[in-house]
Amino acid sequence: MTPAVKLWIRRTDEIESGIRRLEKRILKKKSSIHCFPCCISSYRISRRATRMISDINDLCRESNFSVIPLSPRIESSNTLDPIFDEIIEEKVKMFSRQNLKNITDNFKEKLGEGGFGVVYKGILADKMLVAVKILNGNISDNLIIKQFKAEVNSIGRTNHFNLVRLCGFCFEKELKALVFEFMENGSLDSFLFDDKKRNSIGWKDQQSIAVGTARGIAYLHEDCRDNIIHYDIKPGNVLLDAKLCPKVADFGLAKICSRDASHITKTGFRGTPGYAAPEMWLPYPLTTKSDVYSFGVLLFEILGKRKHYETNALPDQEWLPRWVWKKFEEGTLGETLLGFEIDEKDKEAERMAIVALWCVQQQPEMRPSMSSVVKKLEGELKCNRPPNPFPHMSYNDSAILQRFSSNASSTLFTSTALVTAISSR
Structure with a gap:
């Protein structure tokens, strides 16, 4: 087998991946009459390349070539x-x-x-x-x-x-x-909540982890062949490599839905209580905005390097999202940032807090898309003042909600039980 053929075999995976992206782009462009001839030509080239790759795979199998192992393909x-x-x-x-x-x-x-x-x-x-x-x-x-x-x-x-x-x-x-x-640094939760590791990541690391995680979720929602709703965004499902680059993991609860569908049918509680969006237990349709809410909770935890709900915190600081909103509304958010060991005048930190407040809006349609979240975190889009994420709740009611959601099992997590909890206050 010639060196040239060996080189082609080594590059088979990359070539096939490139062809799939090319064909996807071609199908999008075919609607334009001006680029139709170019698309047809590119499409023919991609089909010839596909046949060539198939021939190389056949040659590899016939030659019993084992120096460059190829992953078997699931044909059907x-x-x-x-x-x-x-x-x-x-x-x-x-x-x-x-x-x-x-x-x-x-x-x-x-x-x-x-x-x-x-x-x-x-x-x-x-x-x-x-x-x-x-x-x-x-x-x-x-x-x-x-x-x-x-x-x-x-x-x-x-x-x-x-x-x-x-x-x-x-x-x-x-x-x-x-x-x-393999991810060398394990999951994000250990870096946020472990006293020994918490100080090993600085503010710049927190920023890059937040933006990288947002990019991964945005890809699932908007750039995949079909929309994918993860349903379980939380620190334990964000893994870090040797350079602290974040990678979203654990797709055991994920749901694939057609791009033509505006929402999917609810088939039961999904996600982790405390991170799950309100529509999981209220009469709202499920969309990609459910992941946006979960990411908002995660964003608060990245910002504060603490859990979103801590029973041993001061009474008005137990639920982190509500505490940040209170300080933002009072115009004293900088004091909270100082408590997070961040410069009170840090515009990026203030922007992250505002984006998180937008993400945890109770009404799904009020939350931004994940692509907008990425642009806002990176400063490409302006962050307007968010509305109150808890418009129908007093502080005590919202605290009850979070305490209830953090401790409830999925089978008991119902709006009826929530109303009972609040009404019995």
Whole structure:
């Protein structure tokens, strides 16, 4: 096999990704009569390139060439278990149980543990570090299957610097797992809430983490082939690499919806109480604005490097969003920023606080889009004065709301129970 062919094989992944982006752009431009001939020409070129890549893959298989391993492609659900009907045709590698045992040295180093499983550190043959998420439950567990499909089907569609990358998966009777790129610094919550790590990130790091996370969510909402609503934006689901670059992770609750749909049908409570938007338990439709609310809560936590609700804080400082609004309304926001160890005259910090107040508006239509959030955080768009995010609540009522939402289980988190809580005050 010639060096030129080897080089083409090495570049196959990048070429295919570029072709998909080109064809997407072409389809958008075909509506314009002026650029139609150019689009047709580009489209023909892309189709020839696709056929060439297919020939190279065939040559690789026939030659049993193993120096540059290629990830097997999911061509259709006919070759896999029927539960993969919804998984899109993307290049992901399928691992066996034995593969994962070898990669993780028999599941030796545990990175963390959550509600759906345990995460182990692994290393691939090319020395790439990965995080292997082993899902709990047996093959008949509908919840595990649903979560597995949601993660593969949603994150498999993405390709963005601020989204964690899915490297592969395993789906066998004895083992169901997802393999992600390894993130050296773990999750954001440890840097915000751990006393030992809190001082290791400065204000500039806080800014870059906020903007990077916003960019990742904006990509899910507006730049993917289909809109993806994450539903569980929180510090634990934002991972940091060696350079503290943020990547949104954990798509187990994600929902894919058509770009033509203005909202999706509510099928039950989603997300983490305290971060979940009010429409999760009030009679509002669910849209991408649900993620905007969650990001707003996260933004307050990045700004203050504390949890959005702390029972051991002073009475008027327990719920961070309400406290920041109170200080903003009084014109003393600078004092709060000083408490966060930020210069009271820092315009970027004040801008972040105002953007967060816009994001947590009770009415979904009042919240900005995530692309607008990015531009506002970067200073490209002006931040107008936000309206009161809590227009129908006294301070005590809003505190009850947050205390209730932070402690309620999803099955008890209803508007009826909330009204009862407030009325019994």
